[in-house]
Amino acid sequence: MVTVFLCIGALLSGGYFYVAPSLPQAEELRDVRPQTPLSVYSRDGRLISQFGAKRSPLQYEDMPQVMVQAVLAAEDDRFFEHPGIDYQGILRAMTYFVLSAGNSRQGGSTITQQIARQRHLTRDRTLVRKFKEWVLALRIEREFSKQEILEIYLNTTFLGQNSYGVVAAAQSYFGKSLDEITLSEAAILAGIPAAPSLYNPVRNADVAAQRRNYVLGRMQELNFITQVEYQAALGDLVESRLYDRAQELDAPYVADRAYREAIRRFGEEAATDSGLKIKTTIDSRLQRASNMALNKALIGYDKRHGYRGPLFNVDWLQSDWDELLTEKIKEFPSAPGFFPGLVVSVNEIMTVEQQLAVLSAGEHLDADLMINTVETPNEAKDLAPIFEAKVYFTDRGTIPVDINAVAWASPYINQNRKGAPPKTVADVLKAGDVALFELSETGDLRLAQVPEVQGALISIDPQDGAITALTGGFNFYDEKKNGKFNRAMDADRQPGSAFKPFIYSAALERGFTAASIINDAPIVEQSSELETFWRPENYSGEINGPTRLREALIKSLNLVSIRILRSPDLVTGISHTVEYLKGFGFDQTALPRNNTLALGSGGVAPLDVVQGYATFANGGYSVVPYIIETIEDENGQVLYRANPDLACSDCTNSEDMEPDPLLIETSSDLYSSENHTERTISAQNAYLINDMLQDNVRRGTGRRAYRELGRTDLSGKTGTTNDSSDVWFAGYNGDIVTAVWVGFDQVRPLGTRETGASTALPMWIDFMREALDKSRLNAMLRPTGIIDVRINPETGLVADTAENSIFEKFRIGFAPQSESDGSNVPDHTIVQNYSEAIRENLTKPESIF
Numbered sequence: 108m109v110t111v112f113l114c115i116g117a118l119l120s121g122g123y124f125y126v127a128p129s130l131p132q133a134e135e136l137r138d139v140r141p142q143t144p145l146s147v148y149s150r151d152g153r154l155i156s157q158f159g160a161k162r163s164p165l166q167y168e169d170m171p172q173v174m175v176q177a178v179l180a181a182e183d184d185r186f187f188e189h190p191g192i193d194y195q196g197i198l199r200a201m202t203y204f205v206l207s208a209g210n211s212r213q214g215g216s217t218i219t220q221q222i223a224r225q226r227h228l229t230r231d232r233t234l235v236r237k238f239k240e241w242v243l244a245l246r247i248e249r250e251f252s253k254q255e256i257l258e259i260y261l262n263t264t265f266l267g268q269n270s271y272g273v274v275a276a277a278q279s280y281f282g283k284s285l286d287e288i289t290l291s292e293a294a295i296l297a298g299i300p301a302a303p304s305l306y307n308p309v310r311n312a313d314v315a316a317q318r319r320n321y322v323l324g325r326m327q328e329l330n331f332i333t334q335v336e337y338q339a340a341l342g343d344l345v346e347s348r349l350y351d352r353a354q355e356l357d358a359p360y361v362a363d364r365a366y367r368e369a370i371r372r373f374g375e376e377a378a379t380d381s382g383l384k385i386k387t388t389i390d391s392r393l394q395r396a397s398n399m400a401l402n403k404a405l406i407g408y409d410k411r412h413g414y415r416g417p418l419f420n421v422d423w424l425q426s427d428w429d430e431l432l433t434e435k436i437k438e439f440p441s442a443p444g445f446f447p448g449l450v451v452s453v454n455e456i457m458t459v460e461q462q463l464a465v466l467s468a469g470e471h472l473d474a475d476l477m478i479n480t481v482e483t484p485n486e487a488k489d490l491a492p493i494f495e496a497k498v499y500f501t502d503r504g505t506i507p508v509d510i511n512a513v514a515w516a517s518p519y520i521n522q523n524r525k526g527a528p529p530k531t532v533a534d535v536l537k538a539g540d541v542a543l544f545e546l547s548e549t550g551d552l553r554l555a556q557v558p559e560v561q562g563a564l565i566s567i568d569p570q571d572g573a574i575t576a577l578t579g580g581f582n583f584y585d586e587k588k589n590g591k592f593n594r595a596m597d598a599d600r601q602p603g604s605a606f607k608p609f610i611y612s613a614a615l616e617r618g619f620t621a622a623s624i625i626n627d628a629p630i631v632e633q634s635s636e637l638e639t640f641w642r643p644e645n646y647s648g649e650i651n652g653p654t655r656l657r658e659a660l661i662k663s664l665n666l667v668s669i670r671i672l673r674s675p676d677l678v679t680g681i682s683h684t685v686e687y688l689k690g691f692g693f694d695q696t697a698l699p700r701n702n703t704l705a706l707g708s709g710g711v712a713p714l715d716v717v718q719g720y721a722t723f724a725n726g727g728y729s730v731v732p733y734i735i736e737t738i739e740d741e742n743g744q745v746l747y748r749a750n751p752d753l754a755c756s757d758c759t760n761s762e763d764m765e766p767d768p769l770l771i772e773t774s775s776d777l778y779s780s781e782n783h784t785e786r787t788i789s790a791q792n793a794y795l796i797n798d799m800l801q802d803n804v805r806r807g808t809g810r811r812a813y814r815e816l817g818r819t820d821l822s823g824k825t826g827t828t829n830d831s832s833d834v835w836f837a838g839y840n841g842d843i844v845t846a847v848w849v850g851f852d853q854v855r856p857l858g859t860r861e862t863g864a865s866t867a868l869p870m871w872i873d874f875m876r877e878a879l880d881k882s883r884l885n886a887m888l889r890p891t892g893i894i895d896v897r898i899n900p901e902t903g904l905v906a907d908t909a910e911n912s913i914f915e916k917f918r919i920g921f922a923p924q925s926e927s928d929g930s931n932v933p934d935h936t937i938v939q940n941y942s943e944a945i946r947e948n949l950t951k952p953e954s955i956f
Contacts, residue, residue: 143382143741144269145369147362150575150736153355153391156362159379161275161351167258171286174273175257176332177297180325183218186257191219191248192241218260219244221300225264266299267307268349280308282350290336291343294322312347319345356391357398357443360579360593364734372738372747382741387734388573388749396877397564397576404849404870405581409558412858413525414516417540418447431541432501440557440587441543448498450540451505453533456495494533498544498552506552508532512544513554522858557582561852563595564874565713566845569721571751572730575843576874589852599696599710600850604646604663604808605826605835605863606707609719611660612788612796613687614671615918619656621795622903622915622923625667627651627659632702643669643706646827646862655903657915660799661807663825668705690729690787691719707826716837716846721754723800723822724839726887727793728754728784752784790890791918797822797887798916800838808864809838815872818879820886823871825863830856836867841885843878847871892919899926 144159179186185193216224223243247256266276273296277285281292288296298318299306308315320341327337365385369378377383418439421431428449436447496508513535518526529535535554536542545555558581566576579593592598611619627650632641645651645665659667672684685698697709714732721730730752738747800822804813808825823838832854837846847870850857857866897912898905905925906912917923 142271142380145366145379145381145383145385147365147385147387149356149358149387149389149391149394151391152386154353155356155358155387155389156354156366157269158362158366159269160271161269161279162262162271163274163278164262164272165258165274165285167254167261169286170258170261170273171288171293173290173293174261174285174288174296176326176329177290177293177322178218178257178261178273180329180331181294181297181322182221182300184325184329186218187253189217191217191244193217216240217244219247219256222256222260222263223247264300265303266296267303268309268351279349279351289340289343290332291319291323291340291345294319294326294340295345298322308345308347309349310347312345316345356389356394358389358394358577359583360595361387361389361394361574361577361734363583363591364577364593364596368735369738383746384739384741384743385735386737386739388568388575388736389577389734390575393566393576393874393878394578396874397566397578400870400873400877401562401564401578401847402581403873404847404866405558405560405562406555407869408560408849408857408861408866409556410515412522413519414513414535414554415519415556415559417450417536417542419541420537420539421449421541422539428499429501432499436541440582440585442557442582442585445543445545445555445557446500446502447541448500448506448544450536450538450542451497451499452538453494453496453536455533456493494531496532496536498536500544508536508552508554512552516554522856523860557585557588559588559851560849560857561588561594562847562849562870563593563598563713564845564847564870565595565717566843566874566878567717567721567730567732569724569730569839569841569844570754572718572721572732573736573751574732574734576845576878577734592852594713594848594852596712596714598712598848600712600833600848601709601828602697602707602711602716602835603826603828603833603863604665604707605716605824605837605846606709606711607660607663607668607705608723608796608800608824609688609691609693610668610671610684610705611656611799612723612792613684614656614674615792615795616687616788617683618921619671620903620915620917620921620923621655621657621799622898622917623656624653624903625656625659625670627654627664627666630666630669641702643702653901655900657799657802660824661803663808665706669702672702672705691722692729692731693719707828713835713846713848716835717844720837720839720846721844722787723793723796724841724844724887725754725793726790726890727786727788729787730754730784750782752782755783791892794887794890794893795916795918800824801886804838809836809868811864811868812838812872812875816876816879818884820884821875825868827862827864831858831861832856834861834863834865834867836863836871838871838875840879841887842882843875845871845874845878847874893917894919894922896922898923902926 141164142160142162144157144161146157147155149155183193220240223240251259262272262274264273265271266273266279268276268279270276270279274285276296276299277283277288277292280295281288283292295308295315295318298315298321301318304310306315306318323332323337323340326332327334332340365387366378369383369385372378373381373383418436428451431449432447441447493510497505498508499505510529510532513529513532516535517528520526543555543557544552547553561580562578563580564576564578565574567574577595579595579597580588580590582588583590614623615621627645629650630641630643633639643665646663650666651662651664654662654664654667656667656671672681681700681702681704684704685700688698693709693711693715697711697715698704699709718730718732722728733749733751735747736749737745739745801819803809804821804823805819806813809821809823812821812823813819818840820840821838822840823836826833826835826837828834833848833850834857835846835848837844839845847867849861849866849870893916895914896905896917897909898915899911900913903915904923907925907927
């Protein structure tokens, strides 16, 4: 026996000296500081998110006695008797484990051991970890008094809802200071540490009530409370309510960007513990519109291409239904508003013969059970057996589902094909399927699926670059689909034809005009990179021959864009164009030095596109997008304030503009700052591009926007890349610039019918409908130096007669030659002809301005 004890003693001593150097000194536990999370807000004060913990330390003597007693009853009733390790508790836990055949989870850890584990150790279930826990617990007991240990525990233990310590938790769950809580509330708080996600009342009030009742029972057994107090506390209602300020705006991509910026500026510890308040430039109304528009567009795309099948199928008779729908479902992607259901049966409730009998009797079939309404036996060919599926939901029970819930779910074949529409629910669902469902606007159940396609939307103020709305993907929280990747700001995608306005702007700068004639003809070019021939085509595959520049942009003709870039006679060229486009904010990734530049083959994010289009929207100025307006400390002291450069045409170049009070009222308040950004392109260049893009919205690839929104101040351009792998729409008026993108993260075709006009533009329209609701028209003012000239639309030359001619806009000095003699027409003559045309009422004012 002596030898055995000596061996055990040697083993324990050796183990102590082995693990002791790796353990922290107990003194480190005294460092319990208040912590206030970093909060991110919208510009109008809506809480977007919080990062970090809530902790408000309190000294032991200020702790309510009922709180101390509740914790002792719940966690460690022999706390004041053991030396940090409760040998009786360990033996009791082992006994329960043996008697329950291994099913008991009775704990043996003391409060001191929990402190050691929570603060400095992992939760690995190994003997080495447990031994370290014992050693550190003994060290803590040697260094601190029992009251100090309880103080550390009550101030640092995690109690759910981002709350550490009982003071923060009392505020989170009950909206009270700790000295105001009741006996029932103290028991609730004391019961949470054992399983914070399970026992906190916000997540599950019923389970929290059961845990509270256990703690109250233990308090009575230990004579901490009387029988009367026990019964009274049992009668208190457990509320499922969070008293902290709840999230008010769903903008996780914005919050993530703000949080990373705070860490960059102040370090991670300062950013997450010191109560920083970040006010972003986001407008909550526009952000909600952005989220809704993107979700609608991506779900719409996904449903157009068919149902990919259930998440998984199981032997439902042998399965725990609730476990399937709460645990196994975590392995699969989901999204807010979607919830899983288990199909437990699919039964035929009416045969074709039974339906015919009903019709023959002159009665009507239940329209809710059918897709096509059938009124007479003569329409029997349209009948199919009627099935009903029963689907189990954890919080709703079993609910019947009919054909209307799955009517959209034609089977997916590939991006260009899907199967026939289902005739019965049995064509889509079978017993054992676990699938996602959602509630329709009318409250009916509908089959759902998480889109594989992704998208992004970003909107900025063109006057200063403030980002007013940003949605970087379908679901930020979906780790299975790289959810946290911000596609609006960090993507690297081809913009396609959405890039052409920049190519045209460069062309105008070097002498092209909106009336310049370019031959839309085939191009065959030997490619040294591909060791083959490059044969670009227009999206339609058609050849248009000689085409005016304005019409080429409206029709988005690829061949014309390439010829502009290659044109030697007007000295555009790739090198000049690349240098010119850098002024819009594009980097080298966006600017390949070859002819594919004309087709938007570089890599850009939607952020880059809105920054570039903002230059057109504000009359030619470069603005830098930003998302953080101010950063304040916990006491409201401003640590950082954005000071953006403003596009200030109204205050620095008013002589360039011809004000039109019918279009917009300018505000001097916007331009009170002395920070004025530099001009990137001339006011005339910006105006001409804007005018062509307005034409594109009125009668080109963006005409759906004009048709649905009915506004005359909108300009924009679609973009569709090869195989429709990326589709875009970017557009604006004087108040707002918005770009949207749709595509797969792993580049692949969206489908032959998916284009910028059919897929991206509807998202842009849905967003802008809300963004511009009740706002006044804000079209670009006409700068000086622009004249209107009557031209022959076939030749692009100045027309000799009014017959079959149209008006076109030119910079003074860049008007084309006259048809009659091939000479340039003096500008004063053009202006005179223009004035005569007005007097003769040969054109409508809106076609001029």
